[in-house]
Amino acid sequence: MVQSRSRAALRTVLRVACDLLRLASAAGRSHAQLAAENLFLKKQLALYVERQVKPGRADDATRIALVALSWLIDWRRILTVVKPDTLIRWHRKGFQLFWRWKSRPRGRPRLPADLQRLINEMAMANRSWGEERIASELLLKLGIRVSPRTVRRYMASGAPPRSGARSQMWSTFVRNHASAVLACDFFLAITATFHVFYIFAVLVVGTRRILHWNVTDHPTADWARSSSGWS
16 A cells, blocks of 8 residues: 555656656747647647547646646636636645645654653652652653653643642633733744745734734744844
8 A cells, every 4th residue: 555655656746747847848949839839739629628528537747737837827718627616626735735744743752652651650650749750750760851841741631730839720810811911923824826924923812903913935033033022
């Protein structure tokens, strides 16, 4: 199964590469030649349309090529092999695949399964221990360095909260101080043509009113400092 998927992906990449080579070669030809060839192909395609010949099912390479070329031309006027909704659906699927690739997990790998079980067992066997105590025990006795926050992630749901005086819940704090709390974040926005914009926004929690925002397609350290240091 894995090998068949790899072969299919390789065929798709090769066919897309061939389409790019054809496009590059066509860019070097004269306008008159291209116009004559387009008219020649349209006449042949019209015969298939008149005879109501059903075209073959488009493969991934064909879908990618049609979606990419649709950015360069008025595709709604000349599209014949599929419905406009179908091409739009292909574009959305490509966007979903692109966003899935951009959102793939990063950062530190998950803890090994045996260490996860050990953390859970320590928490259940020592009800008075919080994540700080468990992290200290792992470091001092086993030489395993794990942050308390990571330890808390793998503790059983019935384990006690972190040590110290119990404070009010975050939802309660927000309700009591929403009008005086600001929320800020850096995030991405991707256009229909897969162009990535980097955005910094600040809003008032109580009213959800945007207080400040800044956008760029090329973030730098100076841009981040100027965005977060607004007055």
